[in-house]
Amino acid sequence: MRQRSLIAITAALSAGALTLTACGSRDSDDKGSDSGGTTVTIGVDAPLTGDLSALGLGIKNSVDLAAKTANKEKFVEGVTFKIEALDDQAQPSSGQQNATKLVADKSVLGVVGPLNSSVAESMQKVFDDAKLVEVSPANTNPALTQGTDWQNSKKRVYNSYFRTATTDAVQGPFAAQYLFNDAKKKKVFVIDDKKTYGAGLAATFTEEFKKLGGAVAGTEHINPDSKDFSAIATKVKNSGADVVYYGGEYPQAGPLSKQIKAAGAKIPVVGGDGIYSADFIKLAGASAAGDLATSVARRSRNCPPPRSSWPTTRPRTTRRPTRPTAATPTTRPGRSSRP
Amino acid sequence: MNELPQQLVNGLLLGSMYGLVAIGYTMVYGIVQLINFAHGEIFMTGAFGALSVYLWVLPNGTTMWIALPLMLIGAMLVASLVAVGAERFAYRPLRGAPRLAPLITAIGLSLALQQAVWAWYPEATSARTFPQIEGGPFHIGDVTIQTGDVFLLAAAPISMGVLAYFVMKTRTGRGMQATAQDPDTAKLMGVNTDRIIVVAFALGAAFAAVGGVAYGLKYGQIDYRMGFILGLKAFTAAVLGGIGNIYGAMIGGVVLGIAETLATAYIADIPGMDQFGSQSWADVWAFVLLILVLLFRPQGLLGERVADRA
Incomplete structure (x- = not known):
C-alpha cells in the first residue's frame, strides 16, 4: 500500500x-x-x-x-x-x-x-x-x-x-488525564510488552486512569517477538473498550494497532514516546488515523541557547502521529525547527 | 464466549502458516534426517522475493489480482534457489559427517541469511511494507476474515493437496518415499538420491515461500528477522505432528496455532490464572502441550516410527 x-x-x-x-x-x-x-x-x-x-x-x-x-x-x-x-x-x-x-x-x-x-x-x-x-x-x-x-x-x-526526558510518572498520568477529561474516553484496554519502559508506563497510566474514575476493560501483555496479535485484537474488540493504551515501542505498536482495527475495533491506540516515530505510521498503515502519542521532549524552539541553564522537563503536548481528525489537543503541537 | 469462533479462526490462520513452513522441516528431515534450522530464513527470503517482484519487476500500480500470482512465482523461485544453494554448498559437503556438523551449519546459515538480507536488501534494516489486497474484510456471522487471510485460507489446503498428489502419484514423489525409507536400497534400485534430496529442499522452500507471501499479506510488513521465531514454531509444529510426516506437519501447525490463540484468549479467565494468561505466556502453554503430546505419543500426532534408524 x-x-x-x-x-x-x-x-x-x-x-x-x-x-x-x-x-x-x-x-x-x-x-x-x-x-x-x-x-x-x-x-x-x-x-x-x-x-x-x-x-x-x-x-x-x-x-x-x-x-x-x-x-x-x-x-x-x-x-x-x-x-x-x-x-x-x-x-x-x-x-x-x-x-x-x-x-x-x-x-x-x-x-x-x-x-x-x-x-x-x-x-x-x-x-x-x-x-x-x-x-x-x-x-x-x-x-x-x-x-x-x-x-x-x-x-x-x-x-x-x-x-533530559521527563519520567513516566508524568507521561502516563498526562495521557490518562487527556483521554479521560478531554477525549472523554471511559473504558480503556491496557496492553504492555513487559519491558522496563512499557510495563512501567502502562502502570502509571492505569493508576491515574482509575483514579480519575475510568474503567479498565482488560489488560494484556504481548510477546515482543511476535507479530501476530490477532487473539489480543479479538479480545479488545469484545471487551467494549473505547480506547487502547499501549506501553511499549513502535515495532510492536504499529502491527498491534493495525490488527486491532482490522478486527473491527475502531478505537484509537494511545502510547508514549516509544511509539512517537514516523515508523509507527509506516507499520500501522492508514487505519492508524486517530492514534495518539505523548512525547517527553520540549519543543526545539524553546530550547535555551547552548551553555545556559538546565532545561526544565515537562511533557510535551499530546499530538497525533497521524493526520488530525475531530478533537484537537488542548495545546498546539510543537512545530519542529532544526536546532 | 461469543468470541470463540473468531479465536478459532485466528488460530487456524496462524497455524496454517506454521504448517506451510513445517512441511519443509518435515520433508528434509524425513529424507536426510537433518533439522534444517535455516528453513525459517528460507521462508523470509521467499517473502522478500515476492516483495522484489512487486517493487522492481511489475509496473507501478499493478492490481493485486495480476501481481499476486507473479509474486508467488517469484517468491517460490527465490526461496527454492536459496534452499538448493544451501543444500549444494552447505549441507552436501557434510553428508557423511556426524549429525551435529550439519546442524551447526544450519544455525550458522540461518544467521548468515538474516544478516545478508539485513545488509544488502534495500532498506531492510527496518520492517518493509508489503503490498495488500484491496477490499474490506468479510463477515461470516460473528467471524471477521481479513482480505489478506483469504489467501492463506485457500493456499494452505491447496498446497497440501498438490503436495499429497506429488508425493503419492508422481515418479519423483515415489522416489522420495523410497529414499526416506532406505536411502541405500533406493540408490541400488536406481533412484538418484542426490536429485531427490535437492527436490525435497526446493519443494519445502516453495511451500515456505507461499507461507512467506501469506505472512506479508496478513501482517502488511516483512523484516529480516521474521523467519527466526516462526521457524522455531514451525519446527515445533513438525515435531508435534510427527516429524517426517507431511500431513502431520500441517495438523501439528494448526493444533499449535489454535493452542497459542486459545491460551492467549482464555487462560486469563480461569480464576487464579490471570498471571499466566497473557500472550507472553502463550508460548509456554504451547510447549506444555507439545511435551504432553510427546509424553503419550513420542512419535507425534501422526508419526509412524518410534525408533529412528540413524
Whole structure:
C-alpha cells in the first residue's frame, strides 16, 4: 500500500524525533570546558541497528550535529569534540558491554544515551562506579533517577546518571488525564510488552486512569517477538473498550494497532514516546488515523541557547502521529525547527 | 464466549502458516534426517522475493489480482534457489559427517541469511511494507476474515493437496518415499538420491515461500528477522505432528496455532490464572502441550516410527 498522503506528516515527525536529543546533547558540550584537552570524546549508546534504529539513529545524528556545531562555533576554545557511537541493539547486555568499553576509553568525558530504560538499568552502575556522567535523552522509567520504590520514597541511586526526558510518572498520568477529561474516553484496554519502559508506563497510566474514575476493560501483555496479535485484537474488540493504551515501542505498536482495527475495533491506540516515530505510521498503515502519542521532549524552539541553564522537563503536548481528525489537543503541537 | 469462533479462526490462520513452513522441516528431515534450522530464513527470503517482484519487476500500480500470482512465482523461485544453494554448498559437503556438523551449519546459515538480507536488501534494516489486497474484510456471522487471510485460507489446503498428489502419484514423489525409507536400497534400485534430496529442499522452500507471501499479506510488513521465531514454531509444529510426516506437519501447525490463540484468549479467565494468561505466556502453554503430546505419543500426532534408524 502506498501512503503518499502521509509523507508530509512523516517528515514532520522525523524532525520531531530530533528535538528529543537536541536539548540533551548540549550538556555534553558543557563538560568539555572543564578539561583543557584538545580532543574530547562524547560517547553515544543507542540502538543503531534493529527495530528501534529509527529512534537510535536520531540520537546518534543529533549528538553528531551538536558536536559539529560546537566545533564550528568554537563553544569551547581549543577543544575539539568527537563522538564515539556504539550500538546496543536495544539489548541490556550489549548496553553494559558498551558502557564498559566507554569507561575504559580515557578520552571519553561523557556519554549520551541510551534510548531504552531497560538498557539504562544495566549501564547505570558501570558509569557510576567510574564516575562518568551519562545523560539519556529518552529514558522515561521513574526508577532510573528515583529508585525502585519511587512511589513511596524517592531515592537517587546513581549520581552520575541524568536525563533530559521527563519520567513516566508524568507521561502516563498526562495521557490518562487527556483521554479521560478531554477525549472523554471511559473504558480503556491496557496492553504492555513487559519491558522496563512499557510495563512501567502502562502502570502509571492505569493508576491515574482509575483514579480519575475510568474503567479498565482488560489488560494484556504481548510477546515482543511476535507479530501476530490477532487473539489480543479479538479480545479488545469484545471487551467494549473505547480506547487502547499501549506501553511499549513502535515495532510492536504499529502491527498491534493495525490488527486491532482490522478486527473491527475502531478505537484509537494511545502510547508514549516509544511509539512517537514516523515508523509507527509506516507499520500501522492508514487505519492508524486517530492514534495518539505523548512525547517527553520540549519543543526545539524553546530550547535555551547552548551553555545556559538546565532545561526544565515537562511533557510535551499530546499530538497525533497521524493526520488530525475531530478533537484537537488542548495545546498546539510543537512545530519542529532544526536546532 | 461469543468470541470463540473468531479465536478459532485466528488460530487456524496462524497455524496454517506454521504448517506451510513445517512441511519443509518435515520433508528434509524425513529424507536426510537433518533439522534444517535455516528453513525459517528460507521462508523470509521467499517473502522478500515476492516483495522484489512487486517493487522492481511489475509496473507501478499493478492490481493485486495480476501481481499476486507473479509474486508467488517469484517468491517460490527465490526461496527454492536459496534452499538448493544451501543444500549444494552447505549441507552436501557434510553428508557423511556426524549429525551435529550439519546442524551447526544450519544455525550458522540461518544467521548468515538474516544478516545478508539485513545488509544488502534495500532498506531492510527496518520492517518493509508489503503490498495488500484491496477490499474490506468479510463477515461470516460473528467471524471477521481479513482480505489478506483469504489467501492463506485457500493456499494452505491447496498446497497440501498438490503436495499429497506429488508425493503419492508422481515418479519423483515415489522416489522420495523410497529414499526416506532406505536411502541405500533406493540408490541400488536406481533412484538418484542426490536429485531427490535437492527436490525435497526446493519443494519445502516453495511451500515456505507461499507461507512467506501469506505472512506479508496478513501482517502488511516483512523484516529480516521474521523467519527466526516462526521457524522455531514451525519446527515445533513438525515435531508435534510427527516429524517426517507431511500431513502431520500441517495438523501439528494448526493444533499449535489454535493452542497459542486459545491460551492467549482464555487462560486469563480461569480464576487464579490471570498471571499466566497473557500472550507472553502463550508460548509456554504451547510447549506444555507439545511435551504432553510427546509424553503419550513420542512419535507425534501422526508419526509412524518410534525408533529412528540413524
